[in-house]
Amino acid sequence: MCGIVAAAATGRNIVPVLLEGLRKLEYRGYDSAGLAVIKGGRLERLRAVGRVAELAALAAPAGTEPLGAETGIAHTRWATHGVPCERNAHPHISGGLAVVHNGIIENFEALKAELQGQGYVFTSDTDTEVxxxxxxxxxxxxxDLLDAVCAAxxxxxxxxxxxxxxxxxxxRVIVAREGSPLLLGLADDGNYAASDASALLQVTRRMVYLENGDVAExxxxxxxxLRADGTPVERTSVLSQLSADAVELGRFRHYMQKEIFEQPDALANTLELVGAAKSVQPGLFGAEAETVLRDIDSVLILACGTSYxxxxAARYWLEEVAGVPCTVEIASEYRYRTxxxxxxxxxxxxxxSGETADTLAALKHAKGLGQPHTLALCNVPESAIVRECALRFITRAGPEIGVASTKAFTTQLAALYLLTLAVAKLKGRLSAEDEAREIDALRHLPAAVSAVLEQExxxxxWAEHFADKRHALFLGRGIHYPIALEGALKLKEISYIHAEAxxxxxxxxxxxxxxxxxxxxxxxxxxDALLEKLKSNLQxxxxxxxxxxxxxxxxxxxxTGDADGVHLIQLPEHYGKLSPVLHVVPLQLLAYHAALVKGTDVDKPRNLAKSVTVE
Structure with missing residues (x-):
C-alpha cells in the first residue's frame, strides 16, 4: 500500500520529479516519506515522518541549494512492520545501496535471523531492511547489481x-515486482518507474506494465x-489514456469533493457503449461472455470494503431481474473457509484498483477450486485482477485519488446492473420492451445524479447539526440496506464518527x-414497495x-408532518431499480461535509490507504 517512484535520467534533476510523483501517490500511504539519490558518486538519503511536504522541505532547505541528482528512488509509506517514525521510513540502506519497497515479506523473520548471524546490523523494525x-x-x-537483485x-x-x-x-535503477503494482515510464530524457501511472504523467505517457516475477533495469x-531466473522477456509499451489534468484538484477543495462531482461524467463514460446502442450486448464483458453467461447457474461476488x-446491491438485481442465485463474500474471509x-x-x-491483495488471493483460490468462469470488474485496465480473469469490464471512472471511494462505487453499480441485464437477456428474462426501457434509464442516469448533486x-x-456527535445509525431496507452500509462506511472513514448500518x-x-x-x-x-414498512421503523x-x-x-x-427532530431532504425523482445509484450520492456528501466541520483530513484519513495491496 506504499508508493514508489524511481528515475534514471540524463541532463535533468530528478528530485522534483520524485517529489511530485510521491505527491500523486500519497493516497497509497502517508505515514512517512523518503528518497535516496546518487550525487557525485555518493548516496544521499532524506527521510521525514508525515507527508511528502515534510520531505520536500528537507530537499530544499531555506537559504541553501536544493538537492539535485539524475538517479534516485523515493517512497511514501503506509506502515505495516514498525511504527511510523524516521528509523522505519524508506529508503533502507546497506553499505552503499538503498532500497524502497511496497508489500510484505512473509519470511522476513527467518531471513533477518540468518543475516544477523552473518554480521548484518539492522537499524529498523521493518521487513524491508532484509x-x-x-x-x-x-x-x-x-x-553486477542486476544479478544480485535477481538472486535476492x-x-x-x-x-x-x-x-x-x-x-x-x-x-542504474533496478526494480522488481511480485504481487504489488509496478510499471515503467519511458521518456526521451531517461526512464522511470512507479506504483501508479499518475506519478509519471509529469514526464511521460508511455508505460510498460511489469508482470509478477519481472525484474527490470x-x-x-x-x-x-527479465525474469528473476535471468531469462530475458519482452513487455509491450502502451500509451496511457490518463491525462495530467485528471489528477489535479482544479476548483475543488479536496479530491473527494472533486470525485463526488465527477460522478455524472464517470457514469456517462462507463455507460457510453450502451448509450449509443439499442440493446445490451454480452460482448461488453469479453469475447467469450455470451457463451459463459448463458451457461452459468449462479454468481459468486468477491470484494472488500466499498466494492463489497x-x-x-448487485445480489438483489441478479436474483430479481436475472433469476440467478448470487452469493457475496468478503474476499479476506472467503479463502479461509471451506x-x-x-x-x-x-x-x-x-x-x-485491481490490485487489492485480499480480492486477488480470493480470486485465485476460487479458480483453484475448479471455477474457471471469472469476471473482473475494475477501474484499472492493466491491473493484476483484470489479467487474472477470463472476462472483464472496465469502469471508466478515471483516477480516484481520495481514499474514501465515491465515483468508483457508483460506476461499479452501473456495471453490475449492466451485467444483470446481460445475464437476464441470455436467460430469456428480459423482453425487448423492457430492454429498451432499461437502456433509456441508463442513458438518463448521469443527468439524474447531477440533479441530486444540487442538494449539496x-x-x-445537516452536517453542521450532527458533526459533533460521537455515533450515528444508518437505516435502509431491501437493496438500500447496502447503500446504508456504504453511507456509514463513508462517515466513519473520513469524519471518525462511529457509524453502523x-x-x-x-x-x-x-x-x-x-x-x-x-x-x-x-x-x-x-x-418503493418497502416504504410503508420503513415508515413504521422510523416511527x-x-x-x-x-x-x-x-x-x-x-x-x-x-x-410526521413538521415534527421536531425530523429532517427531510427529497431527491428530485424516484429511479426504480437504479435508485441505489442516486441515494448513495447524498450520503457521500453528508460524510464529506461532516468531515469538513470536524476538520479531519478528508482525502487522507488516519490509518487508511487507498490501494490495499497487502493482506
Whole structure:
C-alpha cells in the first residue's frame, strides 16, 4: 500500500520529479516519506515522518541549494512492520545501496535471523531492511547489481515491488515486482518507474506494465526486463489514456469533493457503449461472455470494503431481474473457509484498483477450486485482477485519488446492473420492451445524479447539526440496506464518527436500545414497495426521542408532518431499480461535509490507504 517512484535520467534533476510523483501517490500511504539519490558518486538519503511536504522541505532547505541528482528512488509509506517514525521510513540502506519497497515479506523473520548471524546490523523494525542486506550479500558473489537483485528476490516470500540504487552504479535503477503494482515510464530524457501511472504523467505517457516475477533495469538510455531466473522477456509499451489534468484538484477543495462531482461524467463514460446502442450486448464483458453467461447457474461476488457493498446491491438485481442465485463474500474471509465449488458459477472480482491483495488471493483460490468462469470488474485496465480473469469490464471512472471511494462505487453499480441485464437477456428474462426501457434509464442516469448533486447546500446544513456527535445509525431496507452500509462506511472513514448500518426491520432486535437524542439516525427512504414498512421503523425511532435525517424520493410523505427532530431532504425523482445509484450520492456528501466541520483530513484519513495491496 506504499508508493514508489524511481528515475534514471540524463541532463535533468530528478528530485522534483520524485517529489511530485510521491505527491500523486500519497493516497497509497502517508505515514512517512523518503528518497535516496546518487550525487557525485555518493548516496544521499532524506527521510521525514508525515507527508511528502515534510520531505520536500528537507530537499530544499531555506537559504541553501536544493538537492539535485539524475538517479534516485523515493517512497511514501503506509506502515505495516514498525511504527511510523524516521528509523522505519524508506529508503533502507546497506553499505552503499538503498532500497524502497511496497508489500510484505512473509519470511522476513527467518531471513533477518540468518543475516544477523552473518554480521548484518539492522537499524529498523521493518521487513524491508532484509531486502537491502540480501542484495548487499549477493553483491559479494556478483559484481553486477542486476544479478544480485535477481538472486535476492528469489529468496523472498510474499508480495513486493522494490527499487534499488547503488553508489557504484550511478546511472542504474533496478526494480522488481511480485504481487504489488509496478510499471515503467519511458521518456526521451531517461526512464522511470512507479506504483501508479499518475506519478509519471509529469514526464511521460508511455508505460510498460511489469508482470509478477519481472525484474527490470533502468538506465538513461534504455531499459530491459527479465525474469528473476535471468531469462530475458519482452513487455509491450502502451500509451496511457490518463491525462495530467485528471489528477489535479482544479476548483475543488479536496479530491473527494472533486470525485463526488465527477460522478455524472464517470457514469456517462462507463455507460457510453450502451448509450449509443439499442440493446445490451454480452460482448461488453469479453469475447467469450455470451457463451459463459448463458451457461452459468449462479454468481459468486468477491470484494472488500466499498466494492463489497456494490456486490451486496448487485445480489438483489441478479436474483430479481436475472433469476440467478448470487452469493457475496468478503474476499479476506472467503479463502479461509471451506466452501462448495461450482464449476458453472460465475466468479466476479470487484476492485477499484485491481490490485487489492485480499480480492486477488480470493480470486485465485476460487479458480483453484475448479471455477474457471471469472469476471473482473475494475477501474484499472492493466491491473493484476483484470489479467487474472477470463472476462472483464472496465469502469471508466478515471483516477480516484481520495481514499474514501465515491465515483468508483457508483460506476461499479452501473456495471453490475449492466451485467444483470446481460445475464437476464441470455436467460430469456428480459423482453425487448423492457430492454429498451432499461437502456433509456441508463442513458438518463448521469443527468439524474447531477440533479441530486444540487442538494449539496441542504446536506451541508445537516452536517453542521450532527458533526459533533460521537455515533450515528444508518437505516435502509431491501437493496438500500447496502447503500446504508456504504453511507456509514463513508462517515466513519473520513469524519471518525462511529457509524453502523442496519436493515431497518432489525431495529427492534437490538439497535433500538442505542437510540436517543444524541444518536442521529440517517435513513434512506425511496418510494418503493418497502416504504410503508420503513415508515413504521422510523416511527419506532421517533417514539424513543431519536433525531431523524431522511433522504427520501420526491412526493414521499413520512407522516410526521413538521415534527421536531425530523429532517427531510427529497431527491428530485424516484429511479426504480437504479435508485441505489442516486441515494448513495447524498450520503457521500453528508460524510464529506461532516468531515469538513470536524476538520479531519478528508482525502487522507488516519490509518487508511487507498490501494490495499497487502493482506
Amino acid at each position: 531486502i537491502a542486506h540480501l542484495v548487499q550479500r549477493e553483491l559479494k558473489g556478483s559484481a 528476490v528469489r529468496q523472498l516470500k510474499g508480495a513486493y515491488a522494490i527499487a534499488v540504487v547503488r553508489e557504484e552504479d550511478p546511472q 533502468l538506465t538513461p538510455g534504455g531499459h530491459r526486463v 457493498h456494490s456486490g451486496l 466452501s462448495v465449488p461450482n464449476p458453472r458459477q460465475l466468479v466476479v472480482a470487484i476492485s477499484q 447546500p441542504a446536506i451541508q446544513a 442496519y436493515p431497518a426491520g432489525e431495529l427492534k432486535h437490538g439497535p433500538l436500545a442505542l437510540v436517543d437524542r444524541e444518536m442521529p439516525v440517517i435513513a434512506v427512504a425511496p418510494n 419506532e425511532v421517533r417514539a424513543r426521542g431519536g433525531e431523524l435525517y431522511v433522504f427520501a424520493d420526491a412526493k414521499v410523505d413520512l407522516g
